[in-house]
Amino acid sequence: MNELTDERLLRYSRQIHVTGVDVAGQERLLASRVLIIGLGGLGSPVATYLAAAGVGHLVLCDHDQVDLSNLQRQIVHATADVGRPKVESARDRLMAINPEPRIDTIARQLTDEELLEQVRLADCVVDCTDNFGIRFALNEACVRAATPLVSGAAIRMEGQVAVFMGHLPDQPCYRCLYKDENELGERCAESGVLAPVPGVIGCVQAVETLKVLLNLGRTLAGRLLLWDAHLMEWRSLKLKKDPACPVCGTGG
Numbered sequence: 044m045n046e047l048t049d050e051r052l053l054r055y056s057r058q059i060h061v062t063g064v065d066v067a068g069q070e071r072l073l074a075s076r077v078l079i080i081g082l083g084g085l086g087s088p089v090a091t092y093l094a095a096a097g098v099g100h101l102v103l104c105d106h107d108q109v110d111l112s113n114l115q116r117q118i119v120h121a122t123a124d125v126g127r128p129k130v131e132s133a134r135d136r137l138m139a140i141n142p143e144p145r146i147d148t149i150a151r152q153l154t155d156e157e158l159l160e161q162v163r164l165a166d167c168v169v170d171c172t173d174n175f176g177i178r179f180a181l182n183e184a185c186v187r188a189a190t191p192l193v194s195g196a197a198i199r200m201e202g203q204v205a206v207f208m209g210h211l212p213d214q215p216c217y218r219c220l221y222k223d224e225n226e227l228g229e230r231c232a233e234s235g236v237l238a239p240v241p242g243v244i245g246c247v248q249a250v251e252t253l254k255v256l257l258n259l260g261r262t263l264a265g266r267l268l269l270w271d272a273h274l275m276e277w278r279s280l281k282l283k284k285d286p287a288c289p290v291c292g293t294g295g
Contacts, residue, residue, distance in 0.1 A: 044227070045070050045073040045074045045099065045145040046070070047066055047069060047070060047073075051069075051073075051095075051097070051143070053144075054083065054141070055069050055097050055178060056149045058096060058097070059242065061204065062257045063257065063260065064257060064259070066175060068257045068259070069097060069255060071256065072096075072097045072099065072253070072256055072257065073097055073099040074099055074100050075098050075099055075100065075163050075166045075167070075253060075256045076098075076099070076100040076101075076102065076164060076166050077098050077100070077101055077102070077165060077166065077167050077168070077169060077256070078102045078161050078162060078164075078165040078168045078169070078218075079093070079101060079102065079103055079104065079169045079171060079180060080105070080127040080168070080169065080170055080171060080174070080177065081104075081107040081147075081170070081171035081172040082103055082107075082117070082120075082130060082132075082133045083105070083107075083113065083117050083129070083172075083173070083241070084113075084116040084117050084169065084171075084236065084240075084241030084242070085171035085195050085196075085197060085241050085244060085245040086103075086105070086117075086119070086133070086169075086171035086245065087116075087117050087118045087119035087133070087241075087242070087245060087250060087283065088118070088119075088241075088242050088245035088246045088248075089171055089195075089245045089248050089249045089252070090119060090133055090137055091118075091119055091136070091137065091140065091171050091249075092246065092249035093169075093249055093252060093253070094137040094140055094141050094144050094146070095140050095141055096249075096295055097141070097143065098144060098252075098253075098256070099144055099145065100144065100145045100146075100147075100237075101103075101137070101144055101145070101147070102146075102147045102148075102161060102165065103130045103133055103134060103145050103146065103147070103148050103149065103263075104130065104148075104149040104165075105128075105129040105130050105133075105149075105150065105152065106125055106150060106152045107128075107129050108127060108128055108129060109125050109128075109129055109132050110125065111125055111128050114247070115145070115238050116236060116238045116239075116240075116241050116242065117129075118139070118242065119132065119136050120133070120136070121136075125207075127265075128148075128150040129150075130148035130150045131148060134146045134148050134262070136230045138176065138222075142274055146283070148226065148266055149151060149161075150216070151275075152177075154241055155184075156288055156289045158181065158184050159179060159184045159187060159188060160187055162181070162184040162187075162188045162190050163188040163190065165190055166190070166191075166254050166255075166256060167190065167191045167192075167193060167255050167256055168181065168184075168185055168191070168192050168193070169192075169193045169248055169249075169252055169253045169285060170192060170193065170194045170195065171180075171195060171248070173196070173245070173259060175221075177265050178194070178217060179217070179218065179221075179241045181217075182194075182207065182209070182217035182290060183218070183290050184214050185209070185210070185216075185293055186209040186210050186216050186291050187208065187210075187288050190209075190210075191206060191207070191208050191255045191264075192206070192207040192208075192209075192217065192247075192250050193205075193246060193248050193252050193255065194206075194207060194217060195208050195241075195244045195247070195248040196244070197236055197239075197240045197241035197243075198234050198235075198236055198240075198243075199202065199234055199235055199236060199237070199239055199245045200236075200237050200239070200271070200272040200273045201238055201270065201271055201272065201273075202241070202243065202244035202249065202269075202270045202272070203211065203244070203267055203268060203269050203270065204244055204247045204248055204263060204267075204268045205220070205263050205266065205267045205268065205282065206251050206255065206262045206263040206264040206266075207264070208264050209284070209288075209291035210291070212285060213265075213286075214264055214284060214285040214291075215265065215282045215283060215285065215288075215291070216264055216284075216288060216290050216291040218285075218288050218289065218290040218291065219282065219283070219284055219285040219290075219291065219292075220267065220282060236243075237272065240272055243270065244270065247268065250285065251263055263279075265281065265282050266279050266280065266282060267279070267280045267282055
């Protein structure tokens, strides 16, 4: 049931007052389903804010367990959660914040067929991984299923966010930007990351996801937003569709 009860009107009142959201927009969020891949530094704020904002159905997917080294930045987990599956730890934290959303958990890596099915069921997919093989597979599934993809990455004191709608004729996909998995070999385990950096990027991903679900404002579709925390500078690059892209191009 997606009707706005008195309790829901109070819970989401500050958001309902935002121009472009209103009651109809909140009801739309309550009826939405979002697939979040990765419950680490990026997925922590994404899942937290989407649950708090009233997205009605969240599917959390992560095969990993909470490690002590995660806690410096993965704020959806607590010290007592070390050793637990991340999806279970995250689910408990989200339900403590907002018990209303339906939260499904998948504590394993999905096969290609399973991934495509989950992507098809979702209204939006949020990529919060640091595994670039998964990123390419997720991008391909989103193009095939015509599902928007909100992608983020963070390392050291840098981050980036983009929205990919490669199923549209004039929009690039993730593979248009990155041609080869070898271009993307760094992970924070090797290069490090300042604790709040993935939090900032994850928050931007959450904002973009809500905008996609609400058809609100101008999303980052066709743009790459880059953040240099060391200099505290943001810049935006325009992305173009690659006609030769093996995923979304005419030869794909």
